[in-house]
Amino acid sequence: MKLLGSPTSPYARKARIALIEKNVDCEFVPDRPANPGTQVPKYNPLSKVPVLVLDNDKGMIDSSVIAEYFDGIGGGAKLIPQEFNARIAVRQWEALGDGITDAIVALTHDSRYTPTCEVSADWYQKQLKKIENGLAAAQRDIGANEFCYGNAFSLGDICIGMALGYLDRAYAQYDWRAKYPDLKRYADKLFARPSFAQTAAN
Ligand SMILES: N[C@@H](CCC(=O)N[C@@H](CS)C(=O)NCC(=O)O)C(=O)O
Known part of the structure; x- marks a missing residue:
């Protein structure tokens, strides 16, 4: 495999x-x-x-x-809980993290590779709003918690961490840590996990 x-x-x-x-x-x-x-x-x-x-x-x-x-x-604790409501909640977090990432890709990667296609200010603002509203929702619901759902690491944390990590990589001029201090605190712990540290692109 x-x-x-x-x-x-x-x-x-x-x-x-x-x-x-x-x-x-x-x-x-x-x-x-x-x-x-x-x-x-x-x-x-x-x-x-x-x-x-x-x-x-x-x-x-x-x-x-x-x-x-x-x-x-694989072994170890489940990333996606089996119980229905918990599973749906984790999947919601996954959708939020994936959706923020989609908007970052649209704003950075896609426009970079289509230099002849003009990106309107309106379109740019629309993508930025998805990122900002997504981060605001994540900060509101994570608050002072260590994980986005319950008391355990899940696929939801992988996806929110993926989005925050990709902001650093592709859209570094956007200072999300200053705007969302709870997400900064949450991400500091998440990024210290070996799985995040070992997959951080140079
Ligand atoms: N929904 C897909 C999205 C995958 C995706 O968009 N991958 C990008 C890289 S981040 C890609 O391969 N893009 C190349 C292309 O679209 O031609 C997933 O979660 O795996």
Whole structure:
């Protein structure tokens, strides 16, 4: 089993953090879909990372599915609780973290690679508002807590941490730590976890 992904992709990072947290025996193979010779389209018709290459040489796509797969086959505490209401709550946190990340990607990555396509100020503000409203909601609900749901680390924390980490990487001029001090405190602990430290892109 191999996990293909770009070392800087936030969604690949989400899967890599789940892999480490669940102690799954799986090699991470750096691969960018945009690079010549990439193996990604062979395993993912959408040509996106992460993609998990299973031992039968079939691809499993999407960070959400891959994280749930690692949670099922790996050891240790569950990243996605089994109880229905808890599971839905953690999935909500996942959706919030993924949604903030989507807006950061739209604001930074997508516009950077379409230099001929003008990005309107209105469109820019719309993406920024998604990031700001998303962070404000996360800060409001996390408050002084260590984890976004309950008393244990979950997939929700992976996704909120992925979004905050990607802000640092792709949109460093945005000082989220000054605006959201509770998120700063929350992230300081999260980023110190080995799974986050080992997957921080240089
Ligand atoms: N929903 C997907 C999103 C994956 C995604 O957008 N990956 C980006 C990198 S962060 C990618 O591979 N982009 C290349 C492309 O779209 O061509 C997931 O969670 O895995």
